[in-house]
Structure formats: C-alpha cells, structure tokens
Amino acid sequence: MMTVATEIEGNGNGSSPEKLLAPVLSAFWDQPNSWTLETYKRHDGYEGLKKALAMAPDDLIAYVKDSGLRGRGGAGFPTGMKWQFIPQGDGKPHYLVVNADESEPGTCKDIPLLFANPHSLIEGMIIACYAIRSSHAFIYLRGEVVPVLRRLHEAVREAYAAGYLGENILGSGLNLEITVHAGAGAYICGEETALLDSLEGRRGQPRLRPPFPAVAGLYACPTVVNNVESIASVPAILTKGKDWFKSMGSEKSPGFTLYSLSGHVTNPGQYEAPLGITLRQLLDMSGGIREGHRLKFWTPGGSSTPMFTEEHLDVALDYEGVGAAGSMLGTKALQCFDETTCVVRAVTRWTEFYAHESCGKCTPCREGTYWLVQLLRDIEAGKGQLSDLDKLNDIADNINGKSFCALGDGAASPIFSSLKYFREEYEQHITGKGCPFDPAKSTVWADRSARTTEVNA
Known part of the structure; x- marks a missing residue:
C-alpha cells in the first residue's frame, strides 16, 4: 500500500512543475492503529460532521453539489445531484446504501480504504443521511474480505459508543442506524439494483429501470446508492471547504x-x-x-x-x-x-470471468459471453480461423448496450479495444497455430532475454 505526497519535475510532456496534493483519505494509513476512532479524531475526524449538522439539509446537498464531487465507483455521476433526486415530504423512509462490493478485476481501492480508515466512511454516511433525511443506512461489503468486515463492525461500535450513531446525534435530533451486510461474493451485486435485491434477501439480478432507486430503491423506498470512496470524500470537503476541493x-x-x-x-x-x-x-x-x-x-x-x-x-x-x-x-x-504479456490470453481470462459472473437474466449477456469464451479459447489454442475475429467483434457488438446492466458492456470493451490495437497478435495465434508467447515455440521470449541482457549490461 503506497500513497503519494511529493513534487515532480514536470508531467512528462513538457509542462511546468506540478505539486501533487498531500494524501487525504490515505493520509495516515501507515500510522499505528489507523483504523481506530482515537487516531481518526487526531486527524480532524468528525469535524466535518459538526459543520454539516449546523447547515440545513438542502443547503448541505447544494454545498456538496457545488464542490463538484463525482461518484468514484466508475460512472462519475455528480454525488450532490444524486442526493438531490431523493423526493422530500413523501412520508416514506429514505435509505443510504454504500456499495462496498468491490469485485472488478484490477480494482483495489475501497477495501484498503475500509481496512485502514473506516471512520472516514462512517462520518461521510452520517453527513449523507442528514442531507437526504435518512435514519437507516447500509454498507454492502464484499463478503470474502473478513478482516475488513471485522474492522467495520468495530468502527461502527466505536461510533455508537461515542454518540456519533444512534439517537439524537450530537444533539442535532438526527437518529441513525448503520447495518453492515456481508455479501456472498457475486460480481453482479456490484450493480446497484442487483445489490438492492441481494440486500432484500433475493437473488442478485439487475432491475429494469425506471423506476430508479431514487424513487423506488431498497424496500421500494427512495434510496441513494453511493460508492465507498464517494462518501468517504465528503467529510474532507466539509472540513476544508469546497473551494479547497475544487482547487x-x-x-x-x-x-x-x-x-x-x-x-x-x-x-x-x-x-x-x-x-x-x-x-x-x-x-x-x-x-x-x-x-x-x-x-x-x-x-x-x-x-x-x-x-x-x-x-x-x-x-x-x-x-x-x-x-x-x-x-x-x-x-x-x-x-x-x-511486452511479455499475451493480449489474447489476458482478454480470454477477463472474458471467462464475465461469463462466469453473468447472472443470466438477459440473453445478450448470458449467451454472448459464453460464445466469446469459446472463440477466444480456440484462438488462444491455435484452433481458430481468421473469420473468427469478425465473429468476435459481431458478438461483442450484440452484447454492448443491449443488456440489463453494464456487465455486458464491460465484457465487450476488452474485445473491441484489443482487436483495435492488437489485431495482428490475434492473427498470429491463428496463422501460427498457437500463442506466439509460448516459450516453447516463440522468438518473443528470446528477444525479451536479449533486451534484458542488453539493459543490464
């Protein structure tokens, strides 16, 4: 785990020196007991909450919206605008659900954040719940990360004991309960509506929209679903100001x-x-x-x-x-x-993951990912034909934008981009009857060894 707070000479393309900001969420990850309430309060912990509670809820939403904070879960949708969609005066309970089901291959930011600094999320959740008039919030955590689950439970317990959760928080009249829920390890439950179904005790599958979660989300009530990093960024914005954030x-x-x-x-x-x-x-x-x-x-x-x-x-x-x-x-x-990595092999492994994790609800994704895997495995093994490359592209096109959720789009993306930049490598697998990166039959590894010897000489 590494954080950055340094000054670099230029940015690699001739521009002036640029000073990178000191870490915010990761500022004290390397300190002893960084996950405790005591350590968090030494670093302005829960100061943002005090400022938030002194504002009217609508003013707080406007403040977060004006800061320009965008969702850190992937889509980049403005966080304050998402809060603003919650209807007020409707007589229904409102819910905040934090998506901590981090399962995307290569993604590894929310889990270390929760492990090292869980109170930043809890403080952000209290602020968000005050803004949207919610009295119950949920953290949907990827169930495999048991050490993080334990840290979260302990952080929630500390927050209750200190009066930051429960009834009449800091004398504001706000009542809030937080429930930590461990999922069962399904990638599809990272999609917000499938997550809500799972949280309700049903099989995790994407819902047809509309209605959107802001109108009919958890238990058919208005719900905000935000990523961990999105919510955890809110306290610093309140503590240091929206202008600091926008700078x-x-x-x-x-x-x-x-x-x-x-x-x-x-x-x-x-x-x-x-x-x-x-x-x-x-x-x-x-x-x-x-x-x-x-x-x-x-x-x-x-x-x-x-x-x-x-x-x-x-x-x-x-x-x-x-x-x-x-x-x-x-x-x-x-x-x-x-350069030692075979693009076809990497894309095949990714596509196998998406085919395995498809919930099967919609035909383009269920059938399309299956056939993508069959074609890719044949090509990687040297059993493919040149016409298979157009088939790959056609199948990916039949998935992209035509499934219930973004899993289909995600499965198609590596296909499109790898064919765009590395079509020749696909062709080499076909015409050469196998992977050119196989050490037993390839000059790629010999070339690499020669370059390494030259560099180290």
Whole structure:
C-alpha cells in the first residue's frame, strides 16, 4: 500500500512543475492503529460532521453539489445531484446504501480504504443521511474480505459508543442506524439494483429501470446508492471547504482520488493524487515498468474499460480526458502489462470471468459471453480461423448496450479495444497455430532475454 505526497519535475510532456496534493483519505494509513476512532479524531475526524449538522439539509446537498464531487465507483455521476433526486415530504423512509462490493478485476481501492480508515466512511454516511433525511443506512461489503468486515463492525461500535450513531446525534435530533451486510461474493451485486435485491434477501439480478432507486430503491423506498470512496470524500470537503476541493483536479473533474497501480510496475500501490494526473507521472513516481521491460497495454479503470497502449501515457486521467481518448476512467484501476504479456490470453481470462459472473437474466449477456469464451479459447489454442475475429467483434457488438446492466458492456470493451490495437497478435495465434508467447515455440521470449541482457549490461 503506497500513497503519494511529493513534487515532480514536470508531467512528462513538457509542462511546468506540478505539486501533487498531500494524501487525504490515505493520509495516515501507515500510522499505528489507523483504523481506530482515537487516531481518526487526531486527524480532524468528525469535524466535518459538526459543520454539516449546523447547515440545513438542502443547503448541505447544494454545498456538496457545488464542490463538484463525482461518484468514484466508475460512472462519475455528480454525488450532490444524486442526493438531490431523493423526493422530500413523501412520508416514506429514505435509505443510504454504500456499495462496498468491490469485485472488478484490477480494482483495489475501497477495501484498503475500509481496512485502514473506516471512520472516514462512517462520518461521510452520517453527513449523507442528514442531507437526504435518512435514519437507516447500509454498507454492502464484499463478503470474502473478513478482516475488513471485522474492522467495520468495530468502527461502527466505536461510533455508537461515542454518540456519533444512534439517537439524537450530537444533539442535532438526527437518529441513525448503520447495518453492515456481508455479501456472498457475486460480481453482479456490484450493480446497484442487483445489490438492492441481494440486500432484500433475493437473488442478485439487475432491475429494469425506471423506476430508479431514487424513487423506488431498497424496500421500494427512495434510496441513494453511493460508492465507498464517494462518501468517504465528503467529510474532507466539509472540513476544508469546497473551494479547497475544487482547487485540485480539472474544471469538470475536481478533487483528489485514489489511483490503484498494479501489474508489471516496480512499486505497485495506491497513489492518491488530483484527478487529471497521467500514467507517465504515476510510473515516474512508482519506479516505472519492471526493469528490462516496456509497457505494452494498460487499463485506465479496470478490465471492463477499453484498454490503452503506450501512446496514451499522457492522457489526463480524469473523466473527460479518458473519455475523449476512447475509454472510461472507471475505478482508476491502472493495470499495466509489459511486452511479455499475451493480449489474447489476458482478454480470454477477463472474458471467462464475465461469463462466469453473468447472472443470466438477459440473453445478450448470458449467451454472448459464453460464445466469446469459446472463440477466444480456440484462438488462444491455435484452433481458430481468421473469420473468427469478425465473429468476435459481431458478438461483442450484440452484447454492448443491449443488456440489463453494464456487465455486458464491460465484457465487450476488452474485445473491441484489443482487436483495435492488437489485431495482428490475434492473427498470429491463428496463422501460427498457437500463442506466439509460448516459450516453447516463440522468438518473443528470446528477444525479451536479449533486451534484458542488453539493459543490464
């Protein structure tokens, strides 16, 4: 786990020196007992809540909206606007549900955040519940991470004991209960409506919309579903001000965020920096691609986002910059792969994951991901035909935008982008009757060994 607070000389494309912000959410992850209430309060813990409770709920929503905070779960929808959609005076209970079902391949930001600093989420939840007039909130956690589950339960217990949860919080008249719910490990439950069905005790499957969760969500009541990082960012905005938050990042993508750098890099980890930083900058700080190798392809937001190549090293990693370059920022899961990686093999493994995790509710996703896997396995094994590449593209096109939820789009994205940038590698698998990266039959590994020897000489 690594955080960043440093000054770098330029950003790799000739611009002036740029000072990166000191970590906010990750500021004290490396301190002893960082997860405790005592440590959190030493770092302005629950000060943002006090400021929030002094505001009217509608003014608080407007404040968060004006800060420009956008959802950190992948879609980038404005957080304050999501809160604003909750109807008031409807006589129904309102709910806040925090999506902590982090299962996207390559994504690893919410789990370390909850493990090291769970009180930032709890404080953010109290603020959000005050804003949307909710008295019951839920944390839907990925069930496999038992150590995080224990930390969350203990943090909630501490918050109750200190008077931050329960009845009449800090004398404000706000009553709030938080329930921590461990899911059973289904990727589809990361989709907000499937998550709500699972939370209600049903099989996790996406709902047909409308109605949207803001109108008929959990238990058919108005519900806000937010990502962990989105809610955990709110207390700092209240404590330090919306202008401080807007001073970082770009105009349309303001603020700080966690970038998860993984793969063939020298020092992988969590790098907390302003939105708009580039992968070149992050690689400069992380020691670059492992010694003797070069970057071949990477994902800007996890395996469900279209892949990038070396030519995209200087793309601004904010919602607009990545979108303009043909991908999505997603969860900022920057998976980096060097030249020894077979693109076909990587895409096949990702597609196998999506086929396995498809809930089966809609035909395009259920059938399409199955046939994508069959074709990819044949191509990887050298049993494919050149016409299979057009079939891959057609099947992916029949899935993309035609399924109940974004799982289908996520399964299609690696297919489209890998064929765009590495079609020749697919063809080599077919014409060469096997993977050119197989050490037994390939010159790729010999070339790599020669380059490594030359670099180390």
